[in-house]
Amino acid sequence: MTVNKWTAAKVARKVIDNEELFILDVRNPDAFNDWKIEGHKFEYLNIPYFELLDGVEEILPKLPMDKEVLVVCAKEGSSIMVAEMLSEEGREVAYLEGGMKAWSSYLEPIKVADLENGGELYQFVRLGKGCLSYMVISEGEAAIIDAVRFTDVFTSFAKVKGVEIKHVFDTHLHADHISGGRQIAAATGATYYLPPKDATEVVFDYTALTDGLHVTIGSSQIDVNALYSPGHTIGSTSFVIDNQFLLTGDILFIDSIGRPDLAGLAEDWVGDLRETLYSRYRELAVDLVVLPAHFMIIDELNEDGTVARRLGDLFKQNHGLNIEDEEEFRRTVTDNLPPQPNAYEKIRQVNMGKITPDHDEQTEMEIGPNRCAVR
Amino acid sequence: MNITKTLDAKGLACPMPIVRTKKAMDAINTGEVLEVQVTDKGALNDIPAWAKSGGHSIINQREEADVIIFHIQKA
Structure with missing residues (x-):
């Protein structure tokens, strides 16, 4: 045989x-x-x-x-x-x-939606690790959000689509996987944005990603609006794209919410997390489609392989958005947390630019599931 | 402690370190000790797990530079 x-x-x-x-x-x-x-x-x-x-x-x-x-x-x-x-x-x-x-390394690009005037939104699903990255393209330009370290996947995809990568964002300083954002920006001349509150220790230059920052992709003006939404980290920032999609980073997932402890400050950040999930997000349109930076379990995938759900549905169905009692919420996100992601402290150091491990070491560090959520 | 036999499995990739270790263990007697030198990081988990499944004891384990050294006593 x-x-x-x-x-x-x-x-x-x-x-x-x-x-x-x-x-x-x-x-x-x-x-x-x-x-x-x-x-x-x-x-x-x-x-x-x-x-x-x-x-x-x-x-x-x-x-x-x-x-x-x-x-x-x-x-x-x-x-x-x-x-x-x-x-x-x-x-x-x-x-x-x-x-x-x-x-662990494989990425599957899946189209989430067509946008105005021929624009497109893609989700790059890293099935083995549960990481989700995004590319918005419109009229020859592209923005990438939460790119993982396989930078050639994104640059090749942009080439095939005939678009120039102009903006590269990280919603926060990642602890479970190594970001490819900085490398993509360096290779393409794009601007690399990082929330300054997550970037106090980084050793490279970046552009500050602050609340209300607004960029447009292509001349048809696909809007990318930043919304400060701390909790998973103190700098965590969400994006509203084209007034239709809410990229939540590691704050809100489909069937879970972000854990506040990976930068070591669960007690300090639990209040921010509550504020973001129970106040800031409540002010947004319920018809926004949530696109998170991770999934935890395969049941979170839709039939077409994408990970996306209407915000209003999550308000009803996501347990982490339905804990009325603040004390109970605090306990949920600080007690009984799942194990931390493999090598998460070292991964943060890499994302700060403090250490530069070789390819094999990076692969080793990223072995295992992402574990950024609490259910 | 007497080492009965030393196996150099440096530079070998999985599954060869364990394949060689098993062969070397088959050739020594109960209570005798095999030293295994490996560089494949997978051995860190796999050799103890393999030893456990066969009832052998890891009586010493250390890392020198990039080499992982196990002393395994045959059951």
């Missing part, structure tokens, strides 16, 4: 298209339980590769004959070994090229 090689892009399509897949994950159980490839209709078997060195006969009955089987490991080496062993037993299986590292 042949051993097939699947790219992360192919697996991403299976997630988005709601297809079935059986994943044989041969990493050790700690790694599997911490973080895996999530799909609506995926089934899993986790057996570490080192328990299969003497043969795969024992697991053969557990592998379905009527479904595609994908073997997954951290980098790919062990999955190739196991896939070949299964192949020798007469099973046709595939392995994931580049393993979970490739999965």
Whole structure:
């Protein structure tokens, strides 16, 4: 039997298209339980590769004959070994090229909407890590919000679309992933904006992203308006795009809200978070479509793979927006927080420009889920 | 502590460090100690997990420069 090689892009399509897949994950159980490839209709078997060195006969009955089987490991080496062993037993299986590292890095651009006069809004879904980046394009110009570090994905996309990247924003200083914003700006000559309150320790030049800042993309004036909305960090800023979309950064997600502790100041920022979610956002139009910087679970994806929901619906459905009692809210976002994202303190240092790890080290730092939310 | 055997698995990528470790362990006797030298970071979690599944004990683990060194006592 042949051993097939699947790219992360192919697996991403299976997630988005709601297809079935059986994943044989041969990493050790700690790694599997911490973080895996999530799909609506995926089934899993986790057996570490080192328990299969003497043969795969024992697991053969557990592998379905009527479904595609994908073997997954951290980098790919062990999955190739196991896939070949299964192949020798007469099973046709595939392995994931580049393993979970490739999965963590893969971005799927999906169009969220057409804007006025031929403008477009794209969401770049990083399925493996749950990061969401955005590109607004209009009449030959582009703005990017919360770019992840795979800068060539954005610059190539802009080239294909024939647009020039003019503005690059980060809604806040990220703690779960390494921003690509500064590098994209440097490579394209775009302006890089960061909220000054999050940028007190950064060692590079940036343009201040402040409340009320207003830029237009293209001559048809797609508006990008900044709205100061602290809580996840003290500088966290949201954007209203074209009076239709609310980019919430890590303040408000579909099924959860931002955690206030990743810069170490949960007690100080919980009041800001409450103010943003229960006052500032309440003043906005309920028909705005919320586009967050993360998703946590696969159920937050819409049928087309996008992560987007009407603000008014979130006011009704999101538990974090429905905690009347302030004390209970405080407890919810400061007690029993999930574990912090992998290497989050180091990632903040990278995003401040204080350290510059190489590509492999950056990949290692970003392993695992984003964990920026509290439910 | 006597080290019965030393395995140089430096520069090898997963799964080879464990494949070699298993072979080397098969060749020593119960109670004897194997030293494994690896550079693949995945070994940090995988070697202890593998040892545990076979009942072997990691009696020492340290890092020198980029090399991770395990002393594993055979069960």
